[in-house]
Amino acid sequence: MDWKKEYKPLLLIVAVFLGCFYLPVGTPRFDTAMAESLHLVKWYAREHVLLCLVPAFFIAGAIAVFVSQASVMKYLGPRANKVLAYGVASVSGGILAVCSCTILPLFAGIYRMGAGLGPATTFLYSGPAINILAVILTARVLGLELGVARGVGAVVFSVIIGLAMHLIYRKEELAKADAQAVMPETEAARPLWKNAVYFAAMVGILVLANWGRPSESSGLWHAIYSGKWVLTAVLATAFGIILIAWFGLKWWKVVLVALATLIAGVMASHEPMIPFAVAVVGLSAVTSTTGGEASEWFAASWGFAKQIMPLLLVGVLIAGALLGRPGHEGLIPSSWIGGSVGGNSLGANLFAAVAGAFMYFATLTEVPILQGLIGNGMGKGPALALLLAGPAVSLPNLLVIRSVMGTGKTLVYVVLVVVVATLSGLIFGWICP
Numbered sequence: 013m014d015w016k017k018e019y020k021p022l023l024l025i026v027a028v029f030l031g032c033f034y035l036p037v038g039t040p041r042f043d044t045a046m047a048e049s050l051h052l053v054k055w056y057a058r059e060h061v062l063l064c065l066v067p068a069f070f071i072a073g074a075i076a077v078f079v080s081q082a083s084v085m086k087y088l089g090p091r092a093n094k095v096l097a098y099g100v101a102s103v104s105g106g107i108l109a110v111c112s113c114t115i116l117p118l119f120a121g122i123y124r125m126g127a128g129l130g131p132a133t134t135f136l137y138s139g140p141a142i143n144i145l146a147v148i149l150t151a152r153v154l155g156l157e158l159g160v161a162r163g164v165g166a167v168v169f170s171v172i173i174g175l176a177m178h179l180i181y182r183k184e185e186l187a188k189a190d191a192q193a194v195m196p197e198t199e200a201a202r203p204l205w206k207n208a209v210y211f212a213a214m215v216g217i218l219v220l221a222n223w224g225r226p227s228e229s230s231g232l233w234h235a236i237y238s239g240k241w242v243l244t245a246v247l248a249t250a251f252g253i254i255l256i257a258w259f260g261l262k263w264w265k266v267v268l269v270a271l272a273t274l275i276a277g278v279m280a281s282h283e284p285m286i287p288f289a290v291a292v293v294g295l296s297a298v299t300s301t302t303g304g305e306a307s308e309w310f311a312a313s314w315g316f317a318k319q320i321m322p323l324l325l326v327g328v329l330i331a332g333a334l335l336g337r338p339g340h341e342g343l344i345p346s347s348w349i350g351g352s353v354g355g356n357s358l359g360a361n362l363f364a365a366v367a368g369a370f371m372y373f374a375t376l377t378e379v380p381i382l383q384g385l386i387g388n389g390m391g392k393g394p395a396l397a398l399l400l401a402g403p404a405v406s407l408p409n410l411l412v413i414r415s416v417m418g419t420g421k422t423l424v425y426v427v428l429v430v431v432v433a434t435l436s437g438l439i440f441g442w443i444c445p
Contacts, residue, residue, distance in 0.1 A: 052332030073313030130178030269294030327408025356441030368402030393441020
């Protein structure tokens with residue numbers, strides 16, 4: 013037997029055995045952490061998979077099928093006009109108001125279609141970070157100074173991070189651009205405005221279905237929240253008409269899905285996710301059995317789901333075990349975090365940025381978490397550092413990014429996010445002590 017080839021499997025088996033042998037089952041912190049990981053993944057599955065990720069998978073699949081690679085290269089490619097490319101990337105990401113996991117299928121879609129690394133990472137950062145509702149909530153709950161700093165910082169740093177990624181990998185990006193320079197513009201199957209309306213309908217459904225409860229009990233945001241399922245149904249109806257009129261889906265199939273969704277909505281009016289799930293299953297069945305563009309759309313969406321979903325769920329399990337849910341303990345005591353972010357030192361800001369980069373924040377949950385930390389002595393600088401790093405990246409998010417653009421680029425991206433968040437926290441804490 014050649015032990016030079018066998019020592020690695022042997023070491024792996026021994027390590028797994030020792031880990032199982034000394035597994036600290038029965039100790040309160042370990043048992044609590046395991047329960048927290050399961051609680052978090054259950055919450056994630058209920059709150060984010062169906063309403064956030066599934067629509068995002070369909071949008072990403074549509075980008076892969078209905079948006080030409082030449083168009084992506086023209087507006088977001090390595091040789092595109094920098095002002096246009098980074099402006100489009102930051103604005104389009106900011107419109108979505110999604111969490112760090114929901115942005116991943118869309119990022120993977122545009123990156124694989126030929127978007128430059130810089131604009132693609134600007135889009136990746138801006139989606140969760142430039143969230144108008146979160147900025148408003150931050151200003152109302154944590155103070156106007158912190159709200160303004162978060163809004164301005166997220167916009168500016170999304171572009172800075174994208175430009176830094178482009179410069180670091182400039183040679184690689186230019187080589188990719190040269191290889192695709194002669195790519196011809198394919199003839200579009202339908203006018204641009206039709207594709208724009210089609211994508212707008214899907215993005216509208218994604219945004220409305222995930223519209224969070226505002227802090228106030230009146231006003232425009234509350235009105236949208238109160239009627240979000242009615243608005244979602246109206247958009248879904250318009251979307252069904254678009255699929256029939258412009259994409260060739262059989263009208264009777266779409267009508268059957270609509271009737272099934274309506275019946276589910278009447279029978280389960282207290283649980284809107286049930287009719288939403290019926291609509292998703294129906295759309296999947298119709299597109300996968302139609303053929304042509306519709307079948308390609310479903311296949312591309314399913315491809316993104318197969319790649320991204322397992323990594324996200326594993327990441328959420330690990331994040332839950334290490335850090336727990338808000339207000340609950342994981343393996344890492346929350347007192348360690350709370351006791352390390354006081355004042356405005358380099359260490360406090362760096363710790364806040366690193367902790368934020370690996371914690372998982374659902375959209376808008378970072379504000380009440382920070383409210384509690386500030387109440388326990390967290391400085392304003394570390395608070396901003398966590399706000400700029402936390403919603404933009406997370407451990408589940410990083411696992412998926414690695415599968416899309418590789419380990420090296422992922423490490424550079426997370427280091428840039430941490431450095432930018434740390435420096436912005438230091439500057440803000442100095443200006444507003």
